[in-house]
Amino acid sequence: MRAAVVSRYGGPEVLELRDVPVPQPGPGQILVRVRSIGLNFADIFGRLGVYPDTPDPPFIPGLEFSGDVAAVAPDVTKFKGRERVMGYCRLGSHAEYVALNSQFATPIPSSMTYEQGAAFLAAGLSAHHGIVRLANLRKGERFLIHAAAGGVGLAAVQIAREIGAEIFATAGTDEKLRVAREYGADHLINYNNADFAQEIRRITNGGGVDVVMDSVGGDVYKKSWQLLEKMGRYVLYGVSSVTGKGAISRIRAAAAFASMRPLLPYSLISANKGIFGFNLGTLAGKETYFAEAAREILLLYNAGTLKPVVGRVFVFDDIVGAHTCLQTRQSIGKVVVNVAV
Ligand SMILES: NC(=O)c1ccc[n+]([C@@H]2O[C@H](COP(=O)([O-])OP(=O)(O)OC[C@H]3O[C@@H](n4cnc5c(N)ncnc54)[C@H](OP(=O)(O)O)[C@@H]3O)[C@@H](O)[C@H]2O)c1
Numbered sequence: 057m058r059a060a061v062v063s064r065y066g067g068p069e070v071l072e073l074r075d076v077p078v079p080q081p082g083p084g085q086i087l088v089r090v091r092s093i094g095l096n097f098a099d100i101f102g103r104l105g106v107y108p109d110t111p112d113p114p115f116i117p118g119l120e121f122s123g124d125v126a127a128v129a130p131d132v133t134k135f136k137g138r139e140r141v142m143g144y145c146r147l148g149s150h151a152e153y154v155a156l157n158s159q160f161a162t163p164i165p166s167s168m169t170y171e172q173g174a175a176f177l178a179a180g181l182s183a184h185h186g187i188v189r190l191a192n193l194r195k196g197e198r199f200l201i202h203a204a205a206g207g208v209g210l211a212a213v214q215i216a217r218e219i220g221a222e223i224f225a226t227a228g229t230d231e232k233l234r235v236a237r238e239y240g241a242d243h244l245i246n247y248n249n250a251d252f253a254q255e256i257r258r259i260t261n262g263g264g265v266d267v268v269m270d271s272v273g274g275d276v277y278k279k280s281w282q283l284l285e286k287m288g289r290y291v292l293y294g295v296s297s298v299t300g301k302g303a304i305s306r307i308r309a310a311a312a313f314a315s316m317r318p319l320l321p322y323s324l325i326s327a328n329k330g331i332f333g334f335n336l337g338t339l340a341g342k343e344t345y346f347a348e349a350a351r352e353i354l355l356l357y358n359a360g361t362l363k364p365v366v367g368r369v370f371v372f373d374d375i376v377g378a379h380t381c382l383q384t385r386q387s388i389g390k391v392v393v394n395v396a397v
Pocket residue numbers: 095096097098178179182203204205206207208209226227228229232271272293294295296297298299300334335336337382383384385386387389390
């Protein structure tokens with residue numbers, strides 16, 4: 057089969073399309089013929105070698121996909137074979153076939169295309185986990201979402217809209233903000249034209265926000281933490297500010313982490329606010345969580361309140377272009393790569 061292999065840690069150009077053996081499903085696993093890949097920032101961090109648990113190259117990255125079940129291990133009862141599925145794995149979906157724990161795949165609704173299926177789970181689960189499970193965002197609360205036109209960002213805007221929150225969205229271009237508005241954002245802030253913290257103070261007459269979802273970190277974290285009101289909840293789920301256009305920028309990374317001063321747990325009591333982190337890349341052992349959360353976001357999909365947002369679509373031969381698009385902030389919604397049509 058063909059697979060996009062990380063040949064060494066680095067920029068998008070280190071991805072090489074190679075012929076490799078089709079993986080065999082082990083106990084509890086299914087083999088899926090991949091139709092579409094949903095790209096995630098985690099794929100970029102994996103390629104850059106940032107995560108401590110990233111394997112040494114060469115390896116096949118990719119945590120999200122849609123496709124058809126091609127084989128089923130004898131002990132698997134959830135699938136019989138041939139079902140249309142979307143799934144979530146730690147690595148390996150940048151390929152024509154992927155083998156994964158059957159518990160981390162779920163059938164695609166008949167109304168969803170393969171491209172939409174590949175764009176749904178990671179963004180939906182992340183936004184749902186941050187907003188619903190952790191922050192417990194309530195109707196009428198002020199909600200700040202950074203990178204609001206990204207994959208997770210647009211899912212978060214839709215979920216917060218459904219809850220009835222007042223949504224403050226930041227993004228780097230007016231075009232991105234226009235899309236965030238389309239999905240329900242109330243206040244649009246292009247951080248290249250204005251200081252987002254000052255804008256929020258202005259709009260709220262010197263107030264702040266109740267919940268923040270921040271995947272950027274660094275200076276954005278510092279300012280957003282200051283904006284958090286009493287009883288506020290902060291969800292930090294990424295530090296994309298450490299990346300540049302190509303390989304990892306150690307100077308950027310050092311600056312980003314230096315601006316995020318450690319918090320003393322007891323200081324949160326008098327500050328009267330809280331902070332959460334999560335990493336859905338490490339779901340091993342959390343099969344029940346996945347089943348429940350996937351069911352909940354599919355209910356939102358069926359109700360028409362959470363739609364997968366497919367942005368740019370690439371062919372597998374242009375996997376380098378797809379990674380470049382996401383890493384260089386050109387994407388709106390999800391970047392999808394069609395492996396087979
Ligand atoms: N912890 C978890 O389990 C989890 C799960 C999913 C995603 N995440 C995190 O959530 C974030 C969004 O993921 P995603 O896959 O949905 O990506 P995305 O938001 O679709 O794309 C990334 C966006 O982040 C913004 N950004 C800010 N600083 C950036 C930088 N230095 N380099 C590149 N982009 C930058 C850009 O939007 P603007 O132009 O508007 O700034 C860019 O378009 C990532 O940080 C990712 O690691 C975490």
